[in-house]
Amino acid sequence: MAEAARKSRYRVDGMDCAGCAQKVDTAVRRIPGVEDVAVSVVSGTMTVEHADGAQLDSEIARRVTRLGYRIAPQTTTGPGANGAEACAAPCCSGGGSRDIPDDTIHRGITREARWWQRPAVQLTLASGLAFLVAYGAGWLLPRYEQWFFGLAMLVGLVPIARRAFAAAVTGTPFSIETLMTIAAVGAIFIGAVQEAAAVIFLFLVGELLEGVAADRSRASIRGLADLVPRxxxxxxxxxxxxxxxxxxxxxxxxxxxxxxxxxxxxxxxxxxxxxxxxxxxxxxxxxxxxxxxxxxxxxxxxxxxxxxxxxxxxxxNTIARVIKLVEEAQEKKAPTERFINRFSRYYTPGVVVLAALVACLPPLATGEPWSEWVYKGLAILLIGCPCALVISTPAAIAAALASGARRGLLMKGGAVLEGAGRLQAIAFDKTGTLTEGKPKVTDIIAFDGDQREVLRLASALEQGSSHPLAAAILERAAQEGIAIPEATRSAAVGGKGVTGTVEGRPLFLGSVNAAGERQALSKEQSRSLATFNDEGKTVSVLLVGEKALGAIAMRDEPREDARSGLANLEAQGIRALMLTGDNRRTAEAIAGSLNIEARAELLPEDKSRIVGELKAGGLKVGKVGDGINDAPALAAADIGIAMGGGTDVALETADAAILHGRVSDVAAMVELSRRTMGNIRQNITIAIGLKVLFFFTTILGITGLWPAILADTGATVLVTANAMRLLGWKPRSWPKSPSARPSAHGAAQTGRRTPG
Missing domain, CATH: 2.70.150.10 (Calcium-transporting ATPase, cytoplasmic transduction domain A)
Structure with a gap:
């Protein structure tokens, strides 16, 4: 009977870039019984779907270990599951059913090792020390200098060659280790042993620096997990x-x-x-x-x-969900990254062919010295190492996604991050997105007496009500420190208002029309109330007996940063518009206050249709909403952005989520995207530019093996360091739009109300 498939999660230490992940993925995917593999460089983990069986577990561990990485089984228990404390290796858990040899569970993977205990550091130090010893011994015994440097080179070359062979037999013949091994062995045959030893040492230094950068990126995610107490x-x-x-x-x-x-x-x-x-x-x-x-x-x-x-x-919990989303996002490749990865598959074999042509054609065609051109061919092998190019995009995207997550900007993958910067129009929902989502008291007018008395009596009638308008009145009374008297015989009048007796006086609080049915309002009073309605405000009139004492106007206020956030988008050349199901008068009042185009009285399918029309007009369109009633429009947009405080809907329905609920964060997300794409362009320019420069200097005989490896290592370090700058990104303060105009406040629904 066929064995049931199961998923196993492993922690894999030592992966520094997308190339490392690809080698591990290819090697494990070739094991019989393995159905699917997902490798995360960001979290340093691998998830394998495979048939059950201890022998298969053991083979997975052996394959990964032969590639030079450290592996241990892992359980997922919380937001820190990608950390060392979550390890479930037999050596940590006191045993286990999985028969994985102890030598594949490397020391240091189950707990944070000190920097000098890490294998990469130890190998680099050993190679450097061997090089210095060879240099000193060669100075004392010049006759044996080549032998000393040959032995020093082997200290670093043997582990590299083993990894190259393991990668080749598991499906990755053109790895960076393969290029290094060919170059080092070729250097021996042409007598450049000293340079070969230096090249191996410098390569190990470059790999170590890549690891430091990768650790820093992972630390930004682990920092989120550390927020939760142990x-x-x-x-x-x-x-x-x-x-x-x-x-x-x-x-x-x-x-x-x-x-x-x-x-x-x-x-x-x-x-x-x-x-x-x-x-x-x-x-x-x-x-x-x-x-x-x-x-x-x-x-x-x-x-x-x-x-x-x-x-x-x-x-x-919220932290765990954020971490999971960021890790998943960092593994979803952006279009640029996918292109670079496809390009590198052909690029590396092309470099090998080019190096062979440089080494062989001049001697064969024109009789040039073999040693000189073989030397140049080996240098071109080193120059052509694809590390800097391959890491140029994922390093920037990983850093940007982590930086955005720390500021409440969640984007589900590199494609979303890349697409956000290309948006040309963004459609906003009104209630709960551009506005606070709850009414507030904006005006209190007294036809007779003072405003505090109107608020005091109205609050007495609304005590105990859960209606949003009642809550707004009670909140305002609390802000002003008003002592609220007790109301008796309170009763709701369906669709009109609420009645009650306060301090022996019969009161009614309700809509303008309902109050007019009980007591005719003067023309002046009606004009005042009509002005509030024109501004999109909801008005409740307070009657004492048969006399209108005053009125309270309320509305759903725009978010504090709505005007500045929309102005920031305008400064970035992005058109903003509001799509709402609210009535036209209310929508226009909000739109006028925010200087934004509005389309009102829309059903969910209408919003989706308008987004489609904008896209058909050639625009890249974003949609910002609450992730529930705006779901069709969010799905229809190029980028759907959920506005929310970390709810399941806000985190799962859209392409991106803004946890803080700030309109200004939409502009910040666009800015982060554009900054990241600029960083990627810089990285690609550095990676390719240095290679082209050193290619020509090598052909002309100006530079050799040492500068070649420095070019590769230097480009990798520069690209990584440049990408890591995004970890410190902060949203810039955009100048306010000169066309933004202040006006009346936002709006809430108008018309009759039903008290709670």
Whole structure:
């Protein structure tokens, strides 16, 4: 009977670039029984779908180890699952069913090794020391200088040659190790042994520097996992027990002391405190939280103890989801990266052919000295090493995706990152995207008496209501410190308003039309209220007995940064428009305040159709919405961007997500994309430019093996260092659009209301 397929996850140490991942993928994919392989350079992991069986596990480990990498099985237990503490190797777990030889589970993979304990560092130091010893011994015994340098070269060449052979027999014959081995062995035959030893050492230095850069990129992701504390204080059997945070389950109750990081996503059961959410959302001002409010793993409790009910296991909390999305995104290749990878498959064999032609044609055709042209051919082999070119794109994309994630900008892959910078038009939803999504009191007018009295009595009627307009009135009363009296005999009047008695006076609070049915309003009062309606505001009129005491106007306010965010997009040459299902008057009021084109009274299919029309007009179109009712338009756009605070919908429905809910972050995402593509162009120019330069200087006899390897190593280091600059990216402050005009506020729905 056929064995059932299963997935195994491994940690693979030593992978520095896309070329490393390709070698591992090719080698493991060729093993009989393996169905699929996914290698992540970013997280240093490999997921293999294969038939069950300990022998297959052992073969996977042997293949990867022969390529020069360290491998260990791994479990996924939480946001730090890509770290060393998640290792499930037999040597760590006290045994296991998988029969993987101990020599394939290298020391240092199960815990963070010190820098001098890493194999790459040790090999580089050994090669460098051997080179220095050979130099000193050759100075003392010149007759044996070539032998000394030959032995020094072998210190580094033997491991490189072994890796080259392993890669060749597992499907990657034209690896960087193969080119190095051919060049070094060829140098021996033409008597350039000293240069060959130096070349091997410099190559190892270059690989070491690549590893440092890759580690830095991975550290940016591990830094997110480190936000979650290792231990959590859980209520168990009437007491408090400390357990690892990854063992928390949904329904557990944890105690979070003042100053502690919260160990899981959850809901506050008791306690009130300020919570600093900057580690997750980037907001510098702590938020006041109380019973019923959600909290996120990694945020910091403020000044009081909280009891929190866990709502998500460790592998499903906000931090874990963000890490998973970033890792997946970094493995989704951008169009430019896919092109470079396809190009490199033909480029490396082409370099070998070109080097052979340079070495053979001049001596055969014109009788030139063989030693001179073989030397030049070997130098061209080194110049043509594709490392710098292959890493130019993925290094920049990985750094940009990590940098964006730390600032709440999640993009699902290199294609999305590349496409965001090409957007020419962006369509925004209104409610909850350009606006806060909840009404606020904007105006209080008193026809008789003062405004505080109008607010005080209206608040008395609205106490206990969950209606959004009631919440806006109560919030304003709380802001002004008004003592709210008790209302009796309160009752809702369906579709019109609410009635009640406050301090012995009969009150009614409702829509303009409903109030007019009870008591005719004066022309002046009607004109004032009509002005508010024209501005897209919802108006509630307060009647005391048969007299209109005043009115309260409310609306869904634009987000604080909406105007500046849209101005930033305009400064980048991007057309912005608003697509909303709200009524035309409200939409035009919002649009006028934000200086944005508006299309109103749209159904979801209408929004999708308009996005399609924009695309048909030759524009690259983005759509920003909440990820639920805008789903058709998000799917229809070239880039769909969900605006939200880390909800499942916001993270999973669109191509990208803005966790902070800031309009200005849309412009920041476009800027990051354009900065990244500029960085990639710089990297490709560096990689190809140096190779072309040294190709001609080598042919002319100006440079040789040493400068050739310095050109390759130098290009790789420059490209990697340039890409790593994106880790420090910060959104720039764009000048405000000169055409942006201030006006009245945004809008909420108008018309009659039904109190809660």
């Amino acid at each position: 231990l959590a204080r859980v209520e168990r059997k009437g007491g408090i027990e400390e357990i690892p945070a990854e063992r928390l389950s949904v329904g557990d109750v944890i105690l979070v002391r003042p100053g502690d990081r919260i160990a899981a996503d959850g809901e506050i059961l008791s306690g009130e405190s300020s919570v600093n959410e900057a580690p997750v959302t980037g907001e510098s001002i702590p938020n006041s939280k109380g019973p019923g409010d959600p909290v996120f793993a990694g945020t910091v409790n403020g000044n009081a103890a909280l009891r929190v009910g866990v709502t998500a296991a460790a592998e499903d």
